Amino acid sequence: MAGTDHTQPAILHDNGPAIILVGPQLGENIGKAVRAMYNFGLTDLRLVAPRDGWPNPAAWPAAAGADVVLDNARIYATTAEATADLHHVYATTARSRDMKKSVITPRRCADLMRRQVSQGHKVGVLFGPEKAGLKNEDVAPCAAIVSVPLNPAFASLNLAQAVVLVAYEWFQAGDETPAEYIPELDTRPATGEEMQGLFDHLESELMKSGYLRHEERRPVMIRNLRNMLSRARFTHQEVSTLRGVIRALATMGGAGWQQEKAARETDGNPEKE
Incomplete structure (x- = not known):
């Protein structure tokens, strides 16, 4: 059944x-x-x-x-x-x-x-x-x-x-079911404000982690990230979940790059920017 x-x-x-x-x-x-x-x-x-x-x-x-x-x-x-x-x-x-x-x-x-x-x-x-x-x-x-x-x-x-x-x-x-569709769930599409909050949150944590440390490459990297995330057409619930994932990763390892950089400088082997 x-x-x-x-x-x-x-x-x-x-x-x-x-x-x-x-x-x-x-x-x-x-x-x-x-x-x-x-x-x-x-x-x-x-x-x-x-x-x-x-x-x-x-x-x-x-x-x-x-x-x-x-x-x-x-x-x-x-x-x-x-x-x-x-x-x-x-x-x-x-x-x-x-x-x-x-x-x-x-x-x-x-x-x-x-x-x-x-x-x-x-x-x-x-x-x-x-x-x-x-x-x-x-x-x-x-x-x-x-x-x-x-x-x-x-x-x-x-x-x-x-x-x-x-x-x-x-x-x-006689069936009119489309060849492809996304089932409607008990949620709604994310608003522009919610997506902007996701972008800002992710970019802030990536700055802290050192991923966006190269200033000359930063605008292109940010644009690529925003483009990828926008294509996904997230729901309100998915944006909330993703921001929770970002918070969890930042809490567990957000200071990792800063700690690694400080350790290298202490050893006399600073990272080349």
């Missing part, structure tokens, strides 16, 4: 593709496929002649909390019955078929289904039994074959993996 936040509203796609499992064998595999569905807001589960009957008690623990999908699963005797109300059906398979039919990736399939759903059409995706996959008679009526680009020497996916790939692409096709 890692990552689950029950305080957040569920994103459900009531008009999303039906996930049709044809002849599924193990209850655990059905549950794992359902978990994959619910991760991406899909709730229309259709089971065609499950081998071990239904309900299968092994499915619920494997679903890891996606009970609403299992509780509302619909059972059919044949694939034709399971797809009778759908306008467009796609068949997932990794095997080549002796038929002339478009082969598309899950991403292309998601794009097509999004367009079809926007037109008021109902869509679905077929997944075959774990051991042998779909039969040709199940594939033949479908609009296209969905095939995942994989390592050709090892193109074996289990049922849940196949479902998660299709469901993920469906979700992504």
